[in-house]
Amino acid sequence: MIVKAPNEILSKRCETLRRHNYVGIANTFIKKSWKHRDGACGIAANQINMPYRLFIGKMNKGGKHQFWKIFINPRIVIKPSSTKIGGWFPINEECLSIPGKSYNTIREDHITIVYRDMDFKIVWATYDNMNARIIQHEVDHLNGTLISDIHQTEFGLEKHKSINKEVS
Numbered sequence: 001m002i003v004k005a006p007n008e009i010l011s012k013r014c015e016t017l018r019r020h021n022y023v024g025i026a027n028t029f030i031k032k033s034w035k036h037r038d039g040a041c042g043i044a045a046n047q048i049n050m051p052y053r054l055f056i057g058k059m060n061k062g063g064k065h066q067f068w069k070i071f072i073n074p075r076i077v078i079k080p081s082s083t084k085i086g087g088w089f090p091i092n093e094e095c096l097s098i099p100g101k102s103y104n105t106i107r108e109d110h111i112t113i114v115y116r117d118m119d120f121k122i123v124w125a126t127y128d129n130m131n132a133r134i135i136q137h138e139v140d141h142l143n144g145t146l147i148s149d150i151h152q153t154e155f156g157l158e159k160h161k162s163i164n165k166e167v168s
């Protein structure tokens, strides 16, 4: 079952995996998330009731070489567009935990992340476009942030909406 908002597990920061416990948790997560993959772009562990920092994301979605990838303890370390103009773009995002709704969400189009793989090795990687968007959505989940939260606070879209309301 996918956990639906509002639910405490979706709004809390997930727990970092350790070398001594990651194998069992990651394998359980892979098994439990399997049946939810159809039509999904990514699944964070807390969406299936596991409060740990890992997710799977569909990379190269819609392309010839699309595949599911697991990210353990992911952390976004560089967001270039926070230091230069451009690189932000809005797209309507949906979330398995908020069925039937979509939120116009602004994301970075290029990110660098550091995570651990299934051997618990540290990996640095850069991602663009849709891959970067999916990763940001999922890392937000692990930090207890949903697209409905971003929508209302970070980018002032609510304000924009209310201005439109006044005009019409």
Ligand SMILES: [Zn+2]
Pocket: 094, 095, 096, 097, 137, 141
């Ligand atoms: Zn989501």
